[in-house]
Amino acid sequence: MTLLWLTAMIPQARPPTCSSNKAGGCKSATGGQMAILISALALMSVGNGGLSCSLAFGADQVNRKDNPNNRRVLEIFFSWYYASAAISVIIALTGIVYIQDHLGWKVGYGVPAALMLLSTVSFLLASPLYVKNKVESSLFTGFVQVIVVAYKNRKLPLPPNNSPEHYHHKKESDLVVPTDKLSFLNRACVIKDREQEIASDGSASNPWKLCTVDQVEELKAIIKVIPLWSTGIMMSVNIGGSFGLLQAKSLDRHITSHFQVPPGSFSVVMVLTIFLWIALYDRAILPLASKIRGKPVRISAKRRMGLGLFFSFIHLVTSAIVESVRRRRAIKEGYLNNANGVLHMSAMWLFPQLCLGGIAEAFNAIGQNEFYYTEFPRTMSSVAASLSGLGMAAGNLVSSFVFSVVQNATSRGGKEGWVLDNINKGRYDKYYWVISGLSALNIVYYLICSWAYGPTVEQVQVRKLGEENGSRELEPSTEFRNGSQVDKEFQISKENGSKEEEELTR
Numbered sequence: 001m002t003l004l005w006l007t008a009m010i011p012q013a014r015p016p017t018c019s020s021n022k023a024g025g026c027k028s029a030t031g032g033q034m035a036i037l038i039s040a041l042a043l044m045s046v047g048n049g050g051l052s053c054s055l056a057f058g059a060d061q062v063n064r065k066d067n068p069n070n071r072r073v074l075e076i077f078f079s080w081y082y083a084s085a086a087i088s089v090i091i092a093l094t095g096i097v098y099i100q101d102h103l104g105w106k107v108g109y110g111v112p113a114a115l116m117l118l119s120t121v122s123f124l125l126a127s128p129l130y131v132k133n134k135v136e137s138s139l140f141t142g143f144v145q146v147i148v149v150a151y152k153n154r155k156l157p158l159p160p161n162n163s164p165e166h167y168h169h170k171k172e173s174d175l176v177v178p179t180d181k182l183s184f185l186n187r188a189c190v191i192k193d194r195e196q197e198i199a200s201d202g203s204a205s206n207p208w209k210l211c212t213v214d215q216v217e218e219l220k221a222i223i224k225v226i227p228l229w230s231t232g233i234m235m236s237v238n239i240g241g242s243f244g245l246l247q248a249k250s251l252d253r254h255i256t257s258h259f260q261v262p263p264g265s266f267s268v269v270m271v272l273t274i275f276l277w278i279a280l281y282d283r284a285i286l287p288l289a290s291k292i293r294g295k296p297v298r299i300s301a302k303r304r305m306g307l308g309l310f311f312s313f314i315h316l317v318t319s320a321i322v323e324s325v326r327r328r329r330a331i332k333e334g335y336l337n338n339a340n341g342v343l344h345m346s347a348m349w350l351f352p353q354l355c356l357g358g359i360a361e362a363f364n365a366i367g368q369n370e371f372y373y374t375e376f377p378r379t380m381s382s383v384a385a386s387l388s389g390l391g392m393a394a395g396n397l398v399s400s401f402v403f404s405v406v407q408n409a410t411s412r413g414g415k416e417g418w419v420l421d422n423i424n425k426g427r428y429d430k431y432y433w434v435i436s437g438l439s440a441l442n443i444v445y446y447l448i449c450s451w452a453y454g455p456t457v458e459q460v461q462v463r464k465l466g467e468e469n470g471s472r473e474l475e476p477s478t479e480f481r482n483g484s485q486v487d488k489e490f491q492i493s494k495e496n497g498s499k500e501e502e503e504l505t506r
Helices: 002-009 031-051 054-062 070-129 139-152 183-189 213-236 243-249 263-293 301-332 347-375 378-410 428-453 457-474 483-505
Strands: none
Touching (some): 002 031, 002 070, 054 378, 070 263, 070 347, 139 213, 139 378, 183 213, 213 301, 213 378, 243 263, 301 347
């Protein structure tokens, strides 16, 4: 940000404005000027890649397995982390843009640079207070090792899962035997010859011949999650481009007779909906539902992912209907060949689809982040935090592919396709219906993947807790009785036993 700010502060770091060029026209940037600009953008990309780990790092600060309310604490953290990001986007799209438009680029780039400096100093000052997990070996190297060793041992018979002595595991690990799912990978951690394969410190003599149970389960976690992760790709599939901007420009955006909302500011509605929905869900809906049912109520992360996909489908259907109405109105008012005409139709028509899109994003994105973090081992928390962003990137690629297919299919034979610069002549409503159909198929795909995934870590833990509570109810418990009462009862039973012994002797 500082380097980008310097391009605005130092005249030699940027090409002259077109109006100041005496020869007329615009002068291109020199190689050095382009190098400064590209370096600034590259550094921002690298920095953003590091900042993506802040989600997992923040979750590590509040994650306490011994806390009975740990799940709820994590849910609250993920929700408000996303809410704070939404607030940041709103500030960026309104306050920072306003500064750049009215005070120029020197102040416009200077303010974000100053905020980044403040953020960095705050982070470093608080650094001694943070929980910092110990750095492990390369995760992806471990994946390759598991695949290689499992293939080498493909003919090896698997020992029973109730015999931890046959499996290699870390001393401090909770995982002593592998799970039953994807059992062909379990051969990677089977000990064949303890003397040759295990070193004196308990580690594997050769990690390319013997892996740990943790390594096997980490690879399983990735493989199991991939189908469910792929359902989130559809969340980022949209028309894209500048269609939303052109659609808003064609509608009446006046709030008063003298003020109209800029077309680029309508995206703030979606972001604001995300923030408001998170606050309402966390502070009103869940507490009210818990009060009505008389016990804590929460929606699992996996179900929230599904709800997000459902609301995304409704969002796309609503968008298709609104665009159909808008296009018919444009034709009726004689704007078929005039893309710049403003219709007698309020821009408020866009609000329902934007609000539905915000609710879909709030459910799915937060659900995804929480799901990955809780399902993956702690050593994979950074991978868990990056999967949601990876899905967005994949969604943008799928959007480009769908765009190309639709454009080529509809413009075949010299016909005008659905995608045109003139949105009144184009058939973006039909394009929305195509994406809606894909979204409906994606919901069915999600239900299949969710069923195939089976119970989550949370559901397994709840089931175990229920079984433990059930067994405790069947057995006499002294957990909540004081010591004197227990001693007294023991003494009575001892005396009764002595009397029975005397009678038996007679």
